Amino acid sequence: MEETRRPVSEPARPPGPGAAAHGHPRRPEPLRAEPAAGVPERVWYAAYGSNMQADRLACYLRGGRPPGAARTYPGCRDGTPPARSVPVLLPGALYFALESAVWGGGVAFYDPAGTGELPARAHLIGVGQFSDIAAQERHRSPGADLALDEAVRTGRQQLGRGPYGTLVCPGSLDGLPVLTLTAAWPPGRAPLNAPGAAYLRLVAAGLAEAHGWSPRRAAAYLAARPGAAGHWTTATLLRQLAGA
Numbered sequence: 001m002e003e004t005r006r007p008v009s010e011p012a013r014p015p016g017p018g019a020a021a022h023g024h025p026r027r028p029e030p031l032r033a034e035p036a037a038g039v040p041e042r043v044w045y046a047a048y049g050s051n052m053q054a055d056r057l058a059c060y061l062r063g064g065r066p067p068g069a070a071r072t073y074p075g076c077r078d079g080t081p082p083a084r085s086v087p088v089l090l091p092g093a094l095y096f097a098l099e100s101a102v103w104g105g106g107v108a109f110y111d112p113a114g115t116g117e118l119p120a121r122a123h124l125i126g127v128g129q130f131s132d133i134a135a136q137e138r139h140r141s142p143g144a145d146l147a148l149d150e151a152v153r154t155g156r157q158q159l160g161r162g163p164y165g166t167l168v169c170p171g172s173l174d175g176l177p178v179l180t181l182t183a184a185w186p187p188g189r190a191p192l193n194a195p196g197a198a199y200l201r202l203v204a205a206g207l208a209e210a211h212g213w214s215p216r217r218a219a220a221y222l223a224a225r226p227g228a229a230g231h232w233t234t235a236t237l238l239r240q241l242a243g244a
Contacts, residue, residue, distance in 0.1 A: 062075045087119065087120075096109070097109055097187070219238040
């Protein structure tokens with residue numbers, strides 16, 4: 001039986017180029033979550049963590065090491081930038097768990113069954129690019145296209161048991177499937193862990209680029225997420241973002 005999907009929302013575009021980058025928040029507009037007709041050549045990769053930030057995503061696409069990271073990424077077979085990148089709201093919630101070998105501290109995961117909406121950024125890329133990003137997220141070598149039919153048809157597909165081994169399709173945008181990666185386990189069973197400052201700075205930068213969020217709004221949101229709550233406060237995180 002196919003899962004019932006809640007709508008994916010895309011915030012309205014700002015009145016002029018670069019508006020979001022100057023701190024003007026975009027008002028969310030709900031989109032009808034129409035099922036995609038099969039797997040096309042291009043898909044929307046919904047990034048909700050550090051890959052919301054364009055320069056960070058470029059390391060996955062073209063290869064390289066982002067500032068503050070302990071890993072160099074091999075990149076995709078096709079390093080072309082996304083055809084479009086748009087802000088979206090995914091049904092569900094964000095939490096931080098595990099221990100990152102790249103950043104230290106916890107990293108972001110998506111709970112599609114969670115309450116509320118999760119701000120994300122959808123990048124329009126090729127299926128091969130998405131497959132190579134998924135491989136790098138799972139610490140595997142890029143080079144083989146994923147069969148995405150199950151995820152598009154049912155809303156979920158298991159790639160493996162480790163972190164980012166679960167493929168989720170919460171809906172579609174402009175007739176193309178929206179895909180993202182998360183963990184197989186629910187947040188109640190995950191070892192929650194506070195993220196480090198360097199990682200949170202990237203996530204906050206992505207929220208600013210995609211949604212036009214101010215540092216204060218990003219700090220309040222991130223500090224309240226499970227895993228971060230109790231370790232970070234809005235004030236302490238805002239000081240880290242101001243010193244970036």
